[in-house]
Amino acid sequence: MCVEDHFRLEELFKVGPFNRFEFGKRFGLNCDSMQDKIERVVDVLCSGEFGESVETFFVIEQANSELETKFLDELRRVGVTETLHFQTHFDEDDELYRFVLRAIVPSSQIRKIVRGKLARHMPQQAHAYFMAELFFSSPDGRIVLNLYDDRGFDVVAASDRDLDQFVRYALE
16 A cells, blocks of 8 residues: 555645645644754654655645756755656646655655755754655555644544554654
């Protein structure tokens, strides 16, 4: 099973200033330092629910119909060397192309990916960062976590039971 077996991907990967997971749950990163926030997310992603490697999706929206190589360079700087172009969608309302790239990231690299997402929020940021929405999927595709910025992440699950179980084991 994979993420597309459980969710409508156009809705799951829709980018915008709202909680896209209307049937999920939002978690704040109420930590004092950015390093603590990074460690909190890494702890969740390296829990038993996600496993040895994490299916990771990078979602980029842009006006051009060709994915900009600048973004792929940004990913290489944070350690993602191999991605699969998973999906392209044109949003007629916003007149933007949405690119979804999929990568299988070893748990040992997760810290670098999370830091790359959050680095632009760090004072005197000296780390490589990328501008994309970041989603992580459990191996069976039943749980998806969206780290939206340094404030927190959303979690959506295929069922209420899956969500409750994730909250109980990974977040408590």
